[in-house]
Amino acid sequence: MLDWHAPAAWQEIRGEVRFHEPLRAHTSFRLGGPADVLALPRDTGDLQNVLALVRQEQIPLYVLGRGTNLLVGDSGFRGLVVSLKEGFREVEILQEEGDHCQLRCGAGVRLASLIGYSLREGLSGLEFAVGIPGSVGGAVVMNAGLKKQTIGQLVDWVLLMDRQGRVSRIERAKLCFAYRCCHLPPGSIVLSVALALRRCTPPDVQRKTRAFFLQKRSVQPVTAWSAGCIFKNPSQDTAGRLIESVGLKGYRLGGSRVSEMHANFIVNEGQATARDVLELISLIQKKVYLVKGIWLEREVETLLEEG
Numbered sequence: 001m002l003d004w005h006a007p008a009a010w011q012e013i014r015g016e017v018r019f020h021e022p023l024r025a026h027t028s029f030r031l032g033g034p035a036d037v038l039a040l041p042r043d044t045g046d047l048q049n050v051l052a053l054v055r056q057e058q059i060p061l062y063v064l065g066r067g068t069n070l071l072v073g074d075s076g077f078r079g080l081v082v083s084l085k086e087g088f089r090e091v092e093i094l095q096e097e098g099d100h101c102q103l104r105c106g107a108g109v110r111l112a113s114l115i116g117y118s119l120r121e122g123l124s125g126l127e128f129a130v131g132i133p134g135s136v137g138g139a140v141v142m143n144a145g146l147k148k149q150t151i152g153q154l155v156d157w158v159l160l161m162d163r164q165g166r167v168s169r170i171e172r173a174k175l176c177f178a179y180r181c182c183h184l185p186p187g188s189i190v191l192s193v194a195l196a197l198r199r200c201t202p203p204d205v206q207r208k209t210r211a212f213f214l215q216k217r218s219v220q221p222v223t224a225w226s227a228g229c230i231f232k233n234p235s236q237d238t239a240g241r242l243i244e245s246v247g248l249k250g251y252r253l254g255g256s257r258v259s260e261m262h263a264n265f266i267v268n269e270g271q272a273t274a275r276d277v278l279e280l281i282s283l284i285q286k287k288v289y290l291v292k293g294i295w296l297e298r299e300v301e302t303l304l305e306e307g
């Protein structure tokens with residue numbers, strides 16, 4: 001049997017392959033243990049080769065975006081993490097008609113880069129997403145955005161690869177975007193996405209983007225080590241208000257802390273472990289339930305060996 005922990009097994013892969021890679025370096029929480037293997041395929045063919053080996057050797061697989069909505073366990077991941085951030089970075093205008101402009105972006109493109117592109121080109125639609133630090137692929141999977149504006153509203157179609165390496169295009173209607181989720185066939189990897197934007201003038205786009213940015217910076221700890229909002233907002237109230245109302249704003253557990261600025265953010269103060277964060281999440285859920293009768297559902301995704 002092939003030893004997939006060894007470099008020889010990955011010779012066919014043209015992109016970078018790293019072994020025993022600390023995942024803390026790939027998440028905005030800056031915590032979590034190592035992955036056995038991290039592969040950064042260069043293109044579709046390279047990704048198909050990675051998946052062929054995954055199938056052949058039955059390697060557990062996790063698809064990572066920019067790790068900005070992710071809590072990785074302290075023991076890391078026994079398997080392969082694949083990230084599209086080194087390839088899959090193309091941005092191109094597919095078609096324009098009147099002021100409508102359809103853009104295709106690779107899943108590995110940083111949202112911030114895409115917003116930079118829209119600012120330069122004078123393309124309107126993505127202004128609300130300024131300050132959301134993930135990749136385009138992660139943003140589609142999470143239907144990232146604000147209360148009333150999300151990336152799903154702009155998606156025309158997505159290009160997916162299944163675990164057999166087959167590529168297919170799924171139209172927006174079938175994606176059923178909802179609050180922080182969308183419907184993708186299980187195991188799909190988002191390769192690229194077509195977004196419907198509107199031609200505008202660069203100063204107009206800049207003005208709107210700046211307003212969203214200032215608003216975000218005034219309410220969220222955007223430079224702290226965190227994974228953004230930890231919980232989804234329940235229908236009755238915001239998670240942040242509920243956490244604050246039960247007296248947990250600023251509460252510290254080990255190296256993790258409920259942000260003083262926004263109680264729905266947990267920040268890593270430098271030495272936090274995933275265990276600290278998980279315990280803090282559980283404590284918040286229990287206290288909010290006891291006092292308010294509302295069970296907060298996690299928004300942050302987890303990659304935990306412990307299950």
Ligand SMILES: Cc1cc2nc3c(=O)[nH]c(=O)nc-3n(C[C@H](O)[C@H](O)[C@H](O)COP(=O)(O)OP(=O)(O)OC[C@H]3O[C@@H](n4cnc5c(N)ncnc54)[C@H](O)[C@@H]3O)c2cc1C
Pocket residue numbers: 028062063064065066067068069070084107131132133134135136137138139140141142143144145146188189190191220221222223226227228229301
């Ligand atoms: C400071 C800060 C502010 C934030 N503000 C917001 C906000 O205002 N609104 C908001 O919605 N979110 C916010 N977030 C959360 C986060 O940035 C978003 O959820 C983002 O879309 C996650 O993208 P990512 O690439 O980091 O995905 P990851 O965290 O890497 O992954 C998220 C999920 O997507 C899956 N995934 C990623 N890429 C792919 C792919 N190509 N194919 C298939 N599956 C994939 C992963 O397996 C995982 O399940 C914030 C986070 C931080 C740290």
